[in-house]
Amino acid sequence: MKLEFIKREVLKEKPADESKLGFGRIFSDYMLMMKYDEAKGGWYYAAIEPYENLSISPAALVFHYAQECFEGMKAYRTADGEVMMFRPWDNVHRMNISGERLCMAPIPEDFLLQSIYELIKVEKDWIPSSPGTSLYIRPTFIGIDPVIGVKAASQYLLYVILSPVGSYYASGLAPVSIYVENKYVRAVKGGTGYTKCGGNYAASLKAGEVAHERGYSQVLWLDGRENKYIDEVGAMNIMFKVNGEVITPELNGSILAGITRDSIIKLARSMGYKVTERRISMQEIADAAENGTLEEVWGTGTAAVVSPVGELIWEDKVIKVGDGGMGKLTLELYNKLTGIQYGREADEMGWTVKL
Ligand SMILES: Cc1ncc(COP(=O)(O)O)c(C=O)c1O
Incomplete structure (x- = not known):
């Protein structure tokens, strides 16, 4: 599987005031999208695409039987402007552990990890630099067969969205x-x-x-x-x-x-x-x-x-x-x-x- 890149025509305005980022309210220009279909032999599509609403059936399994798991990690901006991630391979692996419990398709961990790196590189200007800020990374994995009935899906979306964030707690480090x-x-x-x-x-x-x-x-x-x-x-x-x-x-x-x-x-x-x-x-x-x-x-x-x-x-x-x-x-x-x-x-x- 090759990672495609689908260009966005108009980029969003980046947040001007990093002290007002909050948590998980602003999303970057692009997301990583991977698609799986048993009938197509497994994972068949991977792309860095413009961040936009999804179009899936109201019958999709995830909405009824909650076949879903997610992850949370961050990219950090160092003082000299470089971009760092912290143990991201462990998040990718944990997603497979969650998915296994929910009978979801196995995730190609190395491919996902490398694709997340590519996404972060594309979106590096979205990583804030004020103390305590970072770019929150939210991989999300859902079963989407348009069928009502309790069963494991045969079609999945795995997407990764990015959100520049401030400190998690409004009160900072206060107990x-x-x-x-x-x-x-x-x-x-x-x-x-x-x-x-x-x-x-x-x-x-x-x-x-x-x-x-x-x-x-x-x-x-x-x-x-x-x-x-x-x-x-x-x-x-x-x-x-x-x-x-x-x-x-x-x-x-x-x-x-x-x-x-x-x-x-x-x-x-x-x-x-x-x-x-x-x-x-x-x-x-x-x-x-x-x-x-x-x-x-x-x-x-x-x-x-x-x-x-x-x-x-x-x-x-x-x-x-x-x-x-x-x-x-x-x-x-x-x-x-x-x-x-x-x-x-x-x-x-x-x-x-x-x-
Ligand atoms: C229920 C729960 N426990 C613990 C954690 C902490 O896990 P981690 O340190 O991997 O973020 C989280 C957050 O991800 C969580 O949602």
Whole structure:
């Protein structure tokens, strides 16, 4: 398969004020489009095309049975104007892991990765350069057979769109307050919790609304069976520093194997910290807060990078983290990771690629 290029006649106006980018509201001139049809022998079309609305049947499987998964990664502008990406091969691979669970067609990972590089090169002028900004990359994979009936599709679209973004949180790096959900669940053993499928997020909206009504910005999910053990936050994995040790929920099939999570575990270990991946109960965290050993809590994710947590509310108990400010290790990890992503720090782990 060859990657085609379809030129756009008129380019869009780029955002003039990078302080007003927000998140995921502005899209660039081009997108990558790949098409699959079993009847045509598999993947048969790949092109960098003008960004525009899709035309697919209202009967398309994705609209009814949610055969869909997606990814999220970023391209960064370094101080000397170069373009970097961070572990994009891991996102492409994770998309295949999600797709496999949803019985979707296997993705040619290297072809997709190289095609994303080409798209970013074409759209490099859309990468903002102010501190904390980046170009968010959203690969999306959908089953589109125009047939009503629950089955795996035989036709797919895989497209990648680009959005220049500012910081994920309007409040910047200020500690967030988190609502521990104990009525609704996000994932159960044997379900799709470990995938990045749209259905997981649709099912999470209800709890998000309740949390917002109560003044909390994010939901912390507990396990779907006993409502006791910590899984993850809405769009982040979660880590705790208790008595000098970093602990984080193990990959148990219910949580997303975050690429930021893995990077932070490795960075913290390289800084000499003991990091343990294991089952953690909410009671254990409440006890640690009570006895003064809950030192820091932070979330990790591509969008928010490393996000300090100032307090958790669990069954009407408010759990304060440290002094409620940004923890020392949280800040160190944030600086170290963003340093690598923006090319300010040496990349000893081989995580970045310059385009
Ligand atoms: C549910 C969920 N958990 C964790 C993460 C963090 O994953 P990553 O670090 O790969 O962005 C995300 C965001 O992608 C997410 O949506």
